[in-house]
Amino acid sequence: MSSKNTKEFARQLDKEDQLSSYRNEFHIPRDENGNELIYLCGNSLGLQPKQTRAYLDQELTDWAQLGVEGHLQAKNPWMPYHEFLSEGYAKIVGAVKSEVIAMNSLTVNLHLMMVSFYRPEGKKHKIVIEADAFPSDIYAVSSQIKHHGYEPDESLIKIRPREGENALRTEDIAKLIADKGDEIALLMLGGVNYYTGQVFDMKTLTKLAHKEDICVGFDLAHAAGNVKLELHNWNVDFAVWCSYKYLNSGPGSVAGAFIHEKHHKSNLPKFAGWWGHNKENRFKMPDDFEAIESAEGWQLSNPPILSLAAIRASLCIFDEVGMDILIEKSKKLTNYLIELLETLDSDKINIITPDQRGCQVSIQVKKGNKTLFDKITKKGVVADWREPDVIRVAPVPLYNSFTDVYKFYHILASSL
Numbered sequence: 001m002s003s004k005n006t007k008e009f010a011r012q013l014d015k016e017d018q019l020s021s022y023r024n025e026f027h028i029p030r031d032e033n034g035n036e037l038i039y040l041c042g043n044s045l046g047l048q049p050k051q052t053r054a055y056l057d058q059e060l061t062d063w064a065q066l067g068v069e070g071h072l073q074a075k076n077p078w079m080p081y082h083e084f085l086s087e088g089y090a091k092i093v094g095a096v097k098s099e100v101i102a103m104n105s106l107t108v109n110l111h112l113m114m115v116s117f118y119r120p121e122g123k124k125h126k127i128v129i130e131a132d133a134f135p136s137d138i139y140a141v142s143s144q145i146k147h148h149g150y151e152p153d154e155s156l157i158k159i160r161p162r163e164g165e166n167a168l169r170t171e172d173i174a175k176l177i178a179d180k181g182d183e184i185a186l187l188m189l190g191g192v193n194y195y196t197g198q199v200f201d202m203k204t205l206t207k208l209a210h211k212e213d214i215c216v217g218f219d220l221a222h223a224a225g226n227v228k229l230e231l232h233n234w235n236v237d238f239a240v241w242c243s244y245k246y247l248n249s250g251p252g253s254v255a256g257a258f259i260h261e262k263h264h265k266s267n268l269p270k271f272a273g274w275w276g277h278n279k280e281n282r283f284k285m286p287d288d289f290e291a292i293e294s295a296e297g298w299q300l301s302n303p304p305i306l307s308l309a310a311i312r313a314s315l316c317i318f319d320e321v322g323m324d325i326l327i328e329k330s331k332k333l334t335n336y337l338i339e340l341l342e343t344l345d346s347d348k349i350n351i352i353t354p355d356q357r358g359c360q361v362s363i364q365v366k367k368g369n370k371t372l373f374d375k376i377t378k379k380g381v382v383a384d385w386r387e388p389d390v391i392r393v394a395p396v397p398l399y400n401s402f403t404d405v406y407k408f409y410h411i412l413a414s415s416l
């Protein structure tokens with residue numbers, strides 16, 4: 001180890017890194033003296049690709065010059081603009097093109113998906129979620145339960161890790177599914193838990209849940225662009241994600257949804273809007289809604305093109321690199337971080353992220369000592385603090401370097 005926790009060693013790893021040049025494709029935030037910050041917060045807001053501005057400019061120019069005609073005559077016509085994103089999204093989540101759609105925001109999509117996939121009936125009315133799920137997800141599932149006339153106290157099962165453990169065990173979720181399968185209507189987990197960074201075994205859980213006739217959906221806010229996903233092959237019913245975390249598409253940018261092909265022609269109930277209507281006669285403005293038989297059928301409105309342009313700019317980079325190569329670097333980068341952290345005083349900090357993880361590492365600070373977080377922030381680290389006692393850091397393989405990881409470790413060590 002002693003040879004690894006040096007600046008020189010980190011620099012050497014950067015030299016060997018075939019993706020190191022991608023850092024130059026991003027704007028790295030700086031402090032007031034113009035020095036680059038150590039940005040480890042891509043799990044919260046991904047950095048801006050330098051080419052994003054040109055993508056936005058193109059649409060602003062076409063809007064200025066063409067006005068409404070841009071819907072058909074813009075260089076990238078706005079009418080089918082969302083279709084330009086399907087291939088990129090599909091590659092990231094492991095889907096076929098017709099299964100993904102860029103629309104709305106994450107929580108809105110989660111609600112729309114539950115309209116179709118949370119169908120409580122009789123005794124089978126429960127939703128399973130992680131106890132430490134992101135609050136918005138808990139609000140969303142609870143309000144859906146109430147909307148159907150049930151009570152979250154009765155109908156929401158929040159699964160917790162075992163006493164003294166930080167991560168959920170697949171076997172414990174499996175047991176819950178087997179024991180209570182006849183009461184559970186929907187299994188809705190984060191693909192990667194936002195707090196601990198744990199990646200769930202989505203393939204196995206989907207299979208087990210389906211055996212009990214349970215619908216399966218994942219919130220991929222922390223998974224899309226971070227870990228390997230094969231939603232189609234895993235037979236997941238639906239998934240939602242946002243594009244502003246690992247997908248680097250800008251604050252509040254348009255989200256994504258996946259609906260498995262097998263549901264496209266079904267009669268599942270859905271909330272409808274004109275953008276989900278058959279494209280052939282959408283502009284004949286018929287009264288009867290005729291859903292497009294793909295994920296596009298779940299669209300409500302014509303989408304914000306400027307936001308989609310930012311997503312396109314970002315997806316270009318993902319397309320060029322490919323998820324497999326990205327994940328390969330991600331593993332090296334985060335393994336290096338963990339190796340370094342393991343040399344630090346375990347009486348003061350403790351890693352709660354299990355081995356099943358993407359790039360995020362959650363560092364529990366003993367006694368909830370937030371001054372440690374404040375200290376590293378002052379020294380140029382951008383990470384985040386999650387109550388009650390966790391610092392989350394995410395070395396993002398597209399733009400973080402091994403030197404970033406080393407510098408973070410060095411600052412943390414000297415602040416303990």
Ligand SMILES: *Cc1c(COP(=O)(O)O)cnc(C)c1O
Pocket residue numbers: 105106107108134136137190194219221222242
């Ligand atoms: C970031 C995040 C959200 C955010 O939801 P928005 O609708 O985009 O505001 C929701 N759920 C999870 C798990 C998240 O990590």
